[in-house]
Amino acid sequence: MALTMFSDCSSSTTARLLPLNRTGSGFLHLRGSSATLLHLNPRNPRSLGVISTQRCQSSYSPTVAMTTETSAKVIDGKAVAKQIRDEITSEISRMRDAIGKVPGLAVILVGDRKDSATYVRNKKKACEAVGITSYEVRLPEDSTEQELLKYIAEFNANPSVHGILIQLPLPRHMDEENILNAVRIEKDVDGFHPLNIGRLAMRGREPLFVPCTPKGCIELLHRYGISIKGKRAVVIGRSNIVGMPAALLLQREDATISIIHSSTENREEITRQADIIISAAGQANMVRGSWIKPGAVIIDVGINPVDDPNSPRGYRLVGDVCYDEACKIASAITPVPGGVGPMTIAMLLSNTLSSAKRALNFE
């Protein structure tokens, strides 16, 4: 345990899980940075050639003999998300000029959960910033399924709406599966419809939409020129919204995948075989330095609050991966916040644009 005694990762037991679509503040816990030029992936013209990379520097001092100070590249999701939003803005501007139309996204919120209201507000703001028209419906907590289904049917029929998003969780008296299945597959910008998941799983089939968070994870790998084909990839977590579709996406790109979950016994040993780790377990600092193969790439989807008396809010957000320890072993890593978080909304905007292009036959 010597490896962990000076690390900042001992508070995992006090963590409680936040919803995965909670977007972070974007504040990066970086204590230093050094600009380096990225290795470009020649097969991917979208690779980041212009964004300089940071290298993480942690407070963690390993007590074992590590004479060469290594430091992982920081995968800057905030910067990539901004670049994507800029690309989307310019595409929508081109669309408006060419055919006089823009994409539309409808968001339906049932009840008055504060966190859900915040997400909806953020999505609306993000839409406005890139030029997507947003439609919003707020229904009271005690609405019936029929009322909700009526609004879904209206948005399904409205040709100005290219994406429909039902903010989850729904009130308990509603059947989530039933509600989500009512969204037309052509407007399922969340990508949660089983028909989209089925196509994602099948070779030779193309999903209309890929779920936003896992799509954001893969996009980060692409944009940083990290090759996936033939790599060992371990996905921690098998949720419908992150872990499972992330594994299917990695397999579509010819990675050899293993999926770790609550029934897996030797998680550390399996994770240590991975060239690429995508963690969506929702457990603060679960993945320690000893779990990581030297040089591995880490995409940390977890956003977990841990107690922090030094913070004005009394807590701070950390990932599933012990960042301080991982920085010394991995070759690249996403910070929390500022890693995968900002990518989720960017991918939602991207899916909405794709949907509008398809519906309007605009290329």
Add this chain to the structure above:
Amino acid sequence: MALTMFSDCSSSTTARLLPLNRTGSGFLHLRGSSATLLHLNPRNPRSLGVISTQRCQSSYSPTVAMTTETSAKVIDGKAVAKQIRDEITSEISRMRDAIGKVPGLAVILVGDRKDSATYVRNKKKACEAVGITSYEVRLPEDSTEQELLKYIAEFNANPSVHGILIQLPLPRHMDEENILNAVRIEKDVDGFHPLNIGRLAMRGREPLFVPCTPKGCIELLHRYGISIKGKRAVVIGRSNIVGMPAALLLQREDATISIIHSSTENREEITRQADIIISAAGQANMVRGSWIKPGAVIIDVGINPVDDPNSPRGYRLVGDVCYDEACKIASAITPVPGGVGPMTIAMLLSNTLSSAKRALNFE
């Protein structure tokens, strides 16, 4: 390589791939058998309590020091399939007595491929044997998609038909995806519809049907009382009809899965970690003894012809796994033929019965 020098597994390079749904003759290459009582799985009342097990005995004599002669249980797919067909027969008889109706299965064959005609004939015979009414349509090779779709629409509308099976492969001028998607999801007894695959992948969702061959693999594990939860499972192959759904099924039962495919580099090392191996690679004798962890359970889906001048046909069928070598290391193994092969049709009959029960509201 000493381990392989006396084995029967050196002819893999001469193998060519046969379609996976080719059903074997059922002949078992067993040179000896010893009746033993199976360990029953208390959680599964369908565990085989009545079928005695055989232990495999191979011609292979390892040259390394193995003082204790071990011998894997033979997982007898032929016997299990017969038991399942008997159960189906009795259920259909109960249905006929209670409501005067029986399940119906429609099979559509386009073109005159001899192998396809044989499969269709076998399916028809299997239906008749258990009391399922079979409907058959044969269309000429040069039929149009529209003609085929017309028959599918008729069967979709026919309440006496509970399952529709399009024999693959279709002629080249037809769009397979388009044709398969035309089959009503409630009659997709093959389980290949992306909506079924999506539900199979998602937690909390239930597919209406599970593809027959992978369902047969899991059924063999269940009936032999082999526990899956928490086990390391390696699936070799990621096809839409076997590998991918087999992996999803294993994960649904809480195995920790890894999927090996053509881009995987260290297949042997990964396979050796598995407690359960399902191989659907279509490569004769690819999995050697050295790939297998002692005590692993092996489900061999491959049916590969290899040259055999001693056979009247000039060839014989072998699996993906070198049976002679595996017998000495695994704790249980399916033979080829007589393992997974007979299960595929049994699962098709089972899916058709389930479909009829659902449609007729019969429990």
